Amino acid sequence: xxxVYSEGNSQEDLGFGLGCQxxxxxxxxxxxxxxxxxxxxxxxRQLKQYADQYMNxxxxxxxxxxxGLSQGSRVPFSSILYFNVIQDWLCTDGCxxxxxxxxxxxxxGALLLKNRDVPANSPVRGRYHYENRQINxxxxxxxxxxNITVGVATAGSTGIVMGLxxxxxxxxxxxxxxxxxxxxxxxxxxxxxRGQLMREGLEHHTAKDxxxxxxxxxxxxxxxxxxxxxxxxxxxxxxxxxxxxxFSVQHVTDGFTxxxxxxxxxxxxxxxxxxxxxxxxxxxxxxxxxxxxIDRGKMVEFSMDHTNGPGxxxxxxxxxxxxxxxxxxxxxxEVNSQDPKKSRISIALGSPCWAWRSRAGNITFQIDDGMENxxxxxxxxxxxxxxxxxxxxxxxxx
Amino acid sequence: MKVIAAxxxxxxxxFDLGCRxxxxxxxxxxxxxxDTRERGIEKKQLSSLVHRYMESSSAVSxxxxxxxxxxxxxPFTSILRFNAxxxxxxxxxxxxxxxxxxxxxxxDAILLKNRDLSGNKTFSGSTYYNYREINITxxxxxxxxxxxxxxxxxGSTGFMMGLNKYGVAVASNFGQTIEVSHVxxxxxxxxxxxxxxxxxxxxxxxLKDAVNLALGKLTxxxxxxxxxxxxxxxxxxxxxxxxxxxxxxxxxxxxxxxxxxxxxxxxxxxxxxxxxSVCRKxxxxxxxxxxxxxINKEKMMEFSMDHMNGPGxNSICRHAKNPEExxxxxxxxxxxxxxNPEKSKISIALGTPCWAWRNSAGNFTFQMDTDIETxxxxxxxxxxxxxxxxxxPxxxx
Numbered sequence: 001x002x003x004v005y006s007e008g009n010s011q012e013d014l015g016f017g018l019g020c021q022x023x024x025x026x027x028x029x030x031x032x033x034x035x036x037x038x039x040x041x042x043x044x045r046q047l048k049q050y051a052d053q054y055m056n057x058x059x060x061x062x063x064x065x066x067x068g069l070s071q072g073s074r075v076p077f078s079s080i081l082y083f084n085v086i087q088d089w090l091c092t093d094g095c096x097x098x099x100x101x102x103x104x105x106x107x108x109g110a111l112l113l114k115n116r117d118v119p120a121n122s123p124v125r126g127r128y129h130y131e132n133r134q135i136n137x138x139x140x141x142x143x144x145x146x147n148i149t150v151g152v153a154t155a156g157s158t159g160i161v162m163g164l165x166x167x168x169x170x171x172x173x174x175x176x177x178x179x180x181x182x183x184x185x186x187x188x189x190x191x192x193x194r195g196q197l198m199r200e201g202l203e204h205h206t207a208k209d210x211x212x213x214x215x216x217x218x219x220x221x222x223x224x225x226x227x228x229x230x231x232x233x234x235x236x237x238x239x240x241x242x243x244x245x246x247f248s249v250q251h252v253t254d255g256f257t258x259x260x261x262x263x264x265x266x267x268x269x270x271x272x273x274x275x276x277x278x279x280x281x282x283x284x285x286x287x288x289x290x291x292x293x294i295d296r297g298k299m300v301e302f303s304m305d306h307t308n309g310p311g312x313x314x315x316x317x318x319x320x321x322x323x324x325x326x327x328x329x330x331x332x333x334e335v336n337s338q339d340p341k342k343s344r345i346s347i348a349l350g351s352p353c354w355a356w357r358s359r360a361g362n363i364t365f366q367i368d369d370g371m372e373n374x375x376x377x378x379x380x381x382x383x384x385x386x387x388x389x390x391x392x393x394x395x396x397x398x
Numbered sequence: 399m400k401v402i403a404a405x406x407x408x409x410x411x412x413f414d415l416g417c418r419x420x421x422x423x424x425x426x427x428x429x430x431x432x433d434t435r436e437r438g439i440e441k442k443q444l445s446s447l448v449h450r451y452m453e454s455s456s457a458v459s460x461x462x463x464x465x466x467x468x469x470x471x472x473p474f475t476s477i478l479r480f481n482a483x484x485x486x487x488x489x490x491x492x493x494x495x496x497x498x499x500x501x502x503x504x505x506d507a508i509l510l511k512n513r514d515l516s517g518n519k520t521f522s523g524s525t526y527y528n529y530r531e532i533n534i535t536x537x538x539x540x541x542x543x544x545x546x547x548x549x550x551x552x553g554s555t556g557f558m559m560g561l562n563k564y565g566v567a568v569a570s571n572f573g574q575t576i577e578v579s580h581v582x583x584x585x586x587x588x589x590x591x592x593x594x595x596x597x598x599x600x601x602x603x604x605l606k607d608a609v610n611l612a613l614g615k616l617t618x619x620x621x622x623x624x625x626x627x628x629x630x631x632x633x634x635x636x637x638x639x640x641x642x643x644x645x646x647x648x649x650x651x652x653x654x655x656x657x658x659x660x661x662x663x664x665x666x667x668x669x670x671x672x673x674x675s676v677c678r679k680x681x682x683x684x685x686x687x688x689x690x691x692x693i694n695k696e697k698m699m700e701f702s703m704d705h706m707n708g709p710g711x712n713s714i715c716r717h718a719k720n721p722e723e724x725x726x727x728x729x730x731x732x733x734x735x736x737x738n739p740e741k742s743k744i745s746i747a748l749g750t751p752c753w754a755w756r757n758s759a760g761n762f763t764f765q766m767d768t769d770i771e772t773x774x775x776x777x778x779x780x781x782x783x784x785x786x787x788x789x790x791p792x793x794x795x
Binding site: 208211212218219241245246251267 | 644
């Protein structure tokens with residue numbers, strides 16, 4: 001995973017900047033994505049049909065961004081579009097997300113943590129197929145209106161998996177393990193627009209406006225892939241649970257909330273899944289025990305937690321199974337209520353239990369930081385390779 | 399309950415209604431003030447609530463209130479306070495059913511609301527009947543040529559249920575959640591009044607706009623009391639369950655939906671002691687499932703009159719000897735027309751459904767593109783409600 005920066009007068013400019021810097025990564029990801037889709041038996045005609053449907057629901061800014069990515073990387077627009085469809089279709093990221101605010105935190109401000117779990121359930125993208133792994137990037141974008149967004153994304157995708165903007169609005173997402181969820185492509189469902197919705201959400205000045213935007217979009221578009229979206233600012237935590245026929249919103253102004261991949265409000269839709277239950281209960285336990293003292297340091301601890309393990313029931317997930325799900329990065333977003341531009345995002349690249357413990361494995365951005373402060377190792381992607389580990393830190397005898 | 403029509407700008411509509419309903423408005427406002435005092439709501443808290451309510455009200459709602467005030471001679475602040483407390487002081491019970499797609503014979507959606515209301519022994523005078531405030535059926539024509547037909551309380555600028563010219567139908571229920579029993583006396587929550595949201599939704603020309611408006615309001619502020627909102631057009635049913643810090647939305651394009659005062663999406667919030675809600679929900683589901691594919695106006699009328707698990711407070715058509723208990727006081731069936739939304743119809747039974755649906759004198763049907771004058775005069779003077787509101791069930795149950 002590396003860090004890239006782009007700025008411009010339009011979404012197309014931003015996309016062009018990213019496309020130029022990430023041309024090789026985009027080509028690699030598209031190639032990997034297509035192989036993945038093929039290995040799961042995705043039919044080309046079906047893909048085209050979904051692409052048409054997908055294009056109709058994207059907003060103009062997203063299409064402009066894709067156009068820019070295409071021009072900058074010299075990859076055809078249709079390939080970029082198909083890649084985004086596949087990405088949203090086949091991506092079955094797990095994840096555990098925590099947020100705390102008000103009396104729940106040491107400062108009274110808001111904090112959001114996401115541990116990003118990626119399953120290796122693809123025949124061509126298993127954990128031992130490093131050459132086929134997708135390349136993720138930390139992208140810092142200065143938008144035409146001056147809004148700066150920092151987000152983690154897959155090169156070539158116009159969606160993000162977590163991020164923060166100039167106004168102190170933070171976002172993250174989780175997949176929803178409901179009864180209708182099927183990770184296999186042949187049973188896959190289109191309509192996971194979470195990544196796009198999060199990026200669109202970060203165009204807003206407040207979490208409330210971001211939520212209103214997303215709810216409006218959820219009425220307009222058909223989302224068949226269950227999931228959870230988070231929008232947090234200095235006064236509010238909003239958690240949106242989205243299923244094909246239902247969605248719900250939880251609003252927290254004082255306290256904390258947790259999600260693994262189970263729904264809490266729409267509980268009746270959940271599939272029975274031990275890992276989700278373990279991570280949810282462990283998350284609640286840690287937040288309750290640390291109520292009033294939750295800060296970045298505590299969130300780092302939670303992100304590295306290995307209770308209920310070993311294996312996939314850890315919050316910091318490890319797996320020796322080639323097809324198992326592992327935590328491959330984490331982000332902590334600290335919203336600064338006095339000066340939102342001073343809000344910070346800390347990103348650990350690789351297994352959190354290794355990456356948070358080493359200064360070389362994580363990086364903290366203040367939203368108005370310049371790119372010149374970012375160490376070269378984060379710009380070339382070598383950190384991730386160094387800190388993604390099969391075994392938990394405690395078991396390595398370090 | 400009587401039927402009243404008004405036309406013009408929102409202020410003119412308000413003025414017209416104010417003039418015609420002055421006595422009813424005065425009684426309803428006085429009753430609300432009395433009820434507020436009885437509940438021990440502090441003046442300071444009330445003042446803060448009314449202030450926040452005013453800030454969150456749309457400009458047209460405030461214009462209507464101004465008109466009501468001028469027309470009725472009731473001070474604007476009293477009208478405002480009456481509306482601010484509408485959902486908090488008089489939460490409606492109610493049972494709602496909807497069906498769409500394969501569940502109905504023609505695929506077009508249909509919505510039923512049985513409106514339940516509790517009485518108060520202090521309610522007396524010419525504008526009350528059987529200890530309950532008298533409500534009205536309103537037909538409104540706004541300058542944009544929209545027509546809205548719905549049921550409301552005199553003095554309120556909102557609707558409890560209704561239909562517009564664009565084929566958008568709305569209804570609401572109170573949510574009997576566990577939080578309600580934990581709320582300290584006089585404690586008031588959000589500013590998003592269900593009745594105001596219902597009217598504002600009926601001013602929208604599409605269902606999506608109506609739902610979006612409601613969700614935007616709920617994101618700004620929760621409902622005053624937990625509740626359920628329904629938005630239906632010919633092809634879609636949206637059910638919104640809202641509580642103090644959460645809300646959930648269900649979208650149905652093919653099938654059925656039922657709510658009494660029990661949440662289904664936010665099930666964990668339900669007060670399990672509310673037996674009536676559980677009985678009505680289970681019975682409602684049973685009726686809709688047994689009639690799947692054949693649910694039409696006649697079937698909805700049957701459901702509306704159902705006395706299974708009663709007759710009493712657990713039946714869908716609710717009866718009670720004690721005037722302070724909730725009983726069904728009216729029902730509406732809204733038939734949405736997919737080909738021509740202006741041909742959508744609303745049928746309203748005034749009084750106890752088991753009596754009023756069975757007698758052509760107890761109910762009327764209004765097609766959205768027809769003239770108000772087609773509604774018989776006795777519906778417009780309020781006499782029908784008095785004829786058909788009954789303590790005992792039809793045929794002895």
